[in-house]
Amino acid sequence: MYIVITGAGKLGLVLAKKLKEGKHQVCLVEKSENLCNKLAGEVREIFLIHGDATYPDILKEAKIDKADVLVSVTSTDEDNIIICNLAKELFGVKRTVARVNDPKRLPLYKYMGVDNPVDSTSIIARIVEEEASFTDVMNLLSIKKGRLSIVRVDIPRDSPIVNKSLKEIRLPPNSVLVSILRGPDIIIPSGSTQIYPDDEVIAATLIDMEKDLIKALIGKI
Amino acid sequence: MKHIIIVGCGKIGKGLALELSSKENVTIIDKSLKVLDSLGDDFNGKKIWGDVLDMDVLEEAGVEKADTTFLLTGNDNLNLVVGKATKRKYGTKKVILQVNDVAKKKAFQEEGLTIVNRTYLIVEVLKKCI
Numbered sequence: 301m302y303i304v305i306t307g308a309g310k311l312g313l314v315l316a317k318k319l320k321e322g323k324h325q326v327c328l329v330e331k332s333e334n335l336c337n338k339l340a341g342e343v344r345e346i347f348l349i350h351g352d353a354t355y356p357d358i359l360k361e362a363k364i365d366k367a368d369v370l371v372s373v374t375s376t377d378e379d380n381i382i383i384c385n386l387a388k389e390l391f392g393v394k395r396t397v398a399r400v401n402d403p404k405r406l407p408l409y410k411y412m413g414v415d416n417p418v419d420s421t422s423i424i425a426r427i428v429e430e431e432a433s434f435t436d437v438m439n440l441l442s443i444k445k446g447r448l449s450i451v452r453v454d455i456p457r458d459s460p461i462v463n464k465s466l467k468e469i470r471l472p473p474n475s476v477l478v479s480i481l482r483g484p485d486i487i488i489p490s491g492s493t494q495i496y497p498d499d500e501v502i503a504a505t506l507i508d509m510e511k512d513l514i515k516a517l518i519g520k521i
Numbered sequence: 522m523k524h525i526i527i528v529g530c531g532k533i534g535k536g537l538a539l540e541l542s543s544k545e546n547v548t549i550i551d552k553s554l555k556v557l558d559s560l561g562d563d564f565n566g567k568k569i570w571g572d573v574l575d576m577d578v579l580e581e582a583g584v585e586k587a588d589t590t591f592l593l594t595g596n597d598n599l600n601l602v603v604g605k606a607t608k609r610k611y612g613t614k615k616v617i618l619q620v621n622d623v624a625k626k627k628a629f630q631e632e633g634l635t636i637v638n639r640t641y642l643i644v645e646v647l648k649k650c651i
Binding site for chain 2: 354355357376377378381382385405407408411412
């Protein structure tokens with residue numbers, strides 16, 4: 301794929317390098333001349349353009365009309381919105397992704413037709429909240445912007461599900477136990493599998509059910 | 522009385538707000554409380570301290586029933602984004618925005634928005650002075 305990234309801050313740069321490793325063609329557009337000069341020596345394999353991508357001419361220079369995806373990750377929300385809007389409406393780019401700097405501006409991103417506005421602040425806040433509130437629960441993976449999460453839960457001795465088999469345990473909707481880690485063993489459970497104290501349970505759940513799931517597994521939050 | 526929204530309380534926004542607020546129903550929005558305070562007692566309208574990229578703020582200003590919205594911040598891109606959004610989402614009859622960069626004015630001209638460029642205006646006035 302050919303991907304144009306606007307904004308060569310930390311996020312833009314890391315992203316460009318990753319996508320390049322994934323064998324995509326990448327063009328990085330950056331407004332600051334100083335930063336471009338610094339990067340020119342550092343990232344030889346990435347096509348770098350110095351210019352303000354809110355101008356159609358600069359996007360044209362980045363061959364935006366050939367791009368499969370445009371990713372706008374500048375630190376200015378109005379610039380991200382304008383860049384995505386130009387890419388879509390003027391140059392017909394099918395997919396636009398942007399970083400939302402201030403979560404309050406998310407509705408405007410959506411309204412202006414940005415296909416995938418990524419609200420990093422809210423995603424990080426959710427992760428930090430989880431880390432801070434549950435000591436024996438660990439978030440292993442979040443998918444679809446954190447809507448689906450895979451968690452690891454250490455089953456305490458006083459848990460309501462201890463010594464019960466899976467078919468006796470009532471889980472909240474949209475949740476499933478994927479695996480049980482018991483000492484060195486990895487168990488893919490069936491209905492008759494029993495839960496023992498100190499088991500580590502791997503579960504998948506939709507984010508709004510996560511608290512209910514944890515309550516069902518350890519008895520409290 | 523017409524319902525008028527002015528975004529940006531810089532020199533032009535302030536001047537326009539003071540001029541219009543005696544006759545029309547004016548709401549002015551700015552991100553700085555200090556400049557809103559500087560309007561003083563002569564301003565007879567509503568002041569909103571907030572971020573116009575937050576659609577709740579625009580709605581608080583009554584953007585749905587506005588007859589005219591002026592976007593007069595010093596930030597061209599912000600004026601363009603908010604101008605486009607108000608025109609499309611709320612169907613405001615007249616959306617007038619200040620864009621200082623001539624190149625940008627050209628790129629966005631076909632959007633059904635009235636784009637005002639200060640340099641162009643002053644040049645036109647000066648030409649008439651000859």
